[in-house]
Amino acid sequence: MSNYGSNYSQNYGSSNYSSNRGGGGGGGGRSGNSECSVFVGNLPWRATEDDLRPIFGEIGPLVSVNIIRDRETGRSRGFAFCEYQDSETAQTAMQNLNGYDMGGRSLRVDNPSRNSR
Numbered sequence: 001m002s003n004y005g006s007n008y009s010q011n012y013g014s015s016n017y018s019s020n021r022g023g024g025g026g027g028g029g030r031s032g033n034s035e036c037s038v039f040v041g042n043l044p045w046r047a048t049e050d051d052l053r054p055i056f057g058e059i060g061p062l063v064s065v066n067i068i069r070d071r072e073t074g075r076s077r078g079f080a081f082c083e084y085q086d087s088e089t090a091q092t093a094m095q096n097l098n099g100y101d102m103g104g105r106s107l108r109v110d111n112p113s114r115n116s117r
Contacts, residue, residue, distance in 0.1 A: 035087040036063070038094055039112040040080040043067065044103035047076065051102075056082045059096060060089035081112055 040052065049065040056062055063083040067076050084090045098109040 034112050036085065036090050037081050037083045037112045038090050038097075039108070039110045039114070040082060041078065041108035041110070042105050043076060043078050043080060043107065044105050045076055045078065047080075047102065049080075052080060052082065055100065055102070056093060056097065059084070059093040061085050 038056075040056075043052075047067065049067055052065050052067070053062060056065065061084065063085055065080065065082050067080040069075060070077055082093065084093065094109050094111065097107060100107045100109070
């Protein structure tokens, strides 16, 4: 029998850990309040945090931008999280940037809790 469950609880607390966990494939995770964060999906594979900052910074001051990367290869997994100082700015970003064309791809900008599985 595996000790995974007990080790998981010791390291991360209760099973409610999913609400604040890092991006599944490594490369760092989301930090901060999810109400102030937005999920950014359908990113071009070559997009960088520096590419996202001016686009999402137009909406308001950013706390952080984090493209989720594959742990083994270091390549983008095609999505990111952008964190704002307040939830109102995050809402504005979701409303105004969902569908934004970036490198021929239509970005999906949504509430991060809808994308946790």
